[in-house]
Amino acid sequence: MKHLISVLVENKFGTLNRVAAMFSARGFNLESISIGETEDPEISRMTIVTRGEDRIISQVLKQLNRLVDTIKVTDLTHQPHVERELLLLSLKLSKSTQHEIFELANVFKGKVVDIKQKSITIEFVGSPDKINTAIDLFKPFGIRELARSGAVAIHRGES
């Protein structure tokens, strides 16, 4: 099954490579990986989406922990968390489709970030599932290009 893993790592050159190389060397599936600085500039947070049976996932977590540059490894999958992904979607635009595109973008709370005579770029934020649905529904209009950030995730606060 799909697992969402959050990893705090040293913000040093080569760390992303160490993690990605470990996945490929051990044949683990790596669906997406995203990385960015945290409130502490010496530490980055990586969000990794991977798939595998429990035995594999347990190895993934242990192998991540074993890397010297990883500080904390958390499997968020079964914990309360918020997961978001950013999608930039560039579509073909024409008089006949324009109305429908705007309407559909509204449904997904999309934000137009660029518009030209024959193209439009819309920004969407949501769970990866929602992003997948959006892509499916916009496909008939003609996708020119798209870029996804990969998932980022964080624990929900205590109540």
Add this chain to the structure above:
Amino acid sequence: MHNNGEKLNGSEIFFECLRREQVEYIFGYPGGALLKVYETLHDVEDIKHILVRHEQGATHMAEGYARATGRPGVVLVTSGPGATNTVTGITNAYMDSTPLVVFTGQVPSSLIGNDAFQEADIVGITRPITKHNFLVKDVKELATTISKAFYLATNGRPGPVLVDMPKDVLNAECTFEWPESVEIRGFKPTIKCHANQVQKAAKMISKAKRPLFYIGGGVITAEASEELRKLAIDLQIPVTMTLQGLGAFPGDHPLSMGMLGMHGTYWSNQAVSNCDLLIAVGARFDDRVTGKVDTFATQAYKIHNDIDPTNVDKNIKVDLPVVGDSKDFLASLLEAMPKTKEDRSAWLSEIEAWRKQCPLDYTIEPESLKTEFVIDEVSKQTRGHAVVVTDVGQHQMWTSQYYKFTEPRSIITSGGLGTMGFGLPSAIGAAFGVTGRPVVLFSGDGGLMMNIQELVTAVFNKLPVKIFLINNSYLGMVRQWQELFHQEKYSFTDLAASNPDFVKVAEAFGCKAMSASNPESARNAITEALAYNDGPVLVDFRVVRKDMVFPMVPAGGSISDMLLARLNPKTMV
């Protein structure tokens, strides 16, 4: 000796750090990026630099030294080709968990990434084969980086660490500050075993009727042989060992079962298949041990102690994991075990029956020489007391079967990676670290040729290494598989027409050499070689060419199903 607060250049800091780490030997080879270091080295007297003849040799020597002494091995090589030549040796150390610190010179920082002369991205290249590695970008970070490198290499599960040092960093000056302690927030190995897990283990052991220790190299690394010996003897639990675990328990003790796995003893593998409790300590259920995993120790409750949590449940699902240092595990078990002696006679006599059913034996014929005889004879003449180094192949497996290792740190062999060419340089490294015990190398003719240049290093340093060349003029293990599983197509494994005269080769290097081709001359040659201590000696044993190592578990087969002798390959398929 320099003090904290002194202004030093990078090269001086480098040696001062090695001094603080109590390094005795550096195995190295100079080059352009290291000129400053070798300039400083010229006046360093308390750390001995051993000049090798190939950087791969340096890494294997450092590993031989580390395995023989338990101290980290140190390598110093230049950038580019010097660095890339260390890759096999580093991988070998990684697979066999040997502490090494490898220092590589690097082109000046300003040229990194420019495809400069003798530039290689060695940090990138070695990321998957080191425990960790560093590129030092500023001379101010050099001392802390070196102290971290030694700390990482030797703590937790040991392994190789590489430090890449650009030329300008080695030239630059700064105030020397030796860090008093090392703090790496991402590296906190579990040393102490969880008390509940140990209690559970103790309970399972006291309930077991057919328990078995399965001991790996981790017990030797953890210096836990004494605890193991006491536990096994007190509780009358038989002990089988992996290739790297040999020597952890005395091979001449009745509870010792020798090695398990592909070329292990028949009775070890039968015991694994029939035990009701398997206590794995410092071992990692390698495929050469388990054979087909679905049929491995199916009747056993499995306890697994290892310092590296990734080893737990990796190949075999276990019932009771105990993460932590093996010495702590065995010592805690000793305390936790009830003091009542168990009667294991039924189980031990079952094992004895397997031993009798399929013993390790060989025949002696007056006019031909068998490898088993050579190893058996060396074992007897050294009373199992030598530090035995091997290369990789048939002779290595025969060594595991016929040399009776009586103490830890007695076998130095390439297990995980199976590196041909490992033997000679690692024997040299071991000889630097060992005093009072003979250092014996068993090598095949194929493997010896792979790093034969290091004979110079042995001769020049007058190291009394006994080089016992098991010469069948075949790549024997590959030949064995060709005969058994590849329709007798002996592709490129017959070296008879191309091998040199090894006695002449050795003599040209200035090494004493002789040859033997029957049991009597072999026995005499061994006696003479063991008595000669003015430098290395090579004995070219012209052994039977087409012998095969048995018993054997075919790759992917179940370990309860061993091939016991040569069969007609045509009937096998």
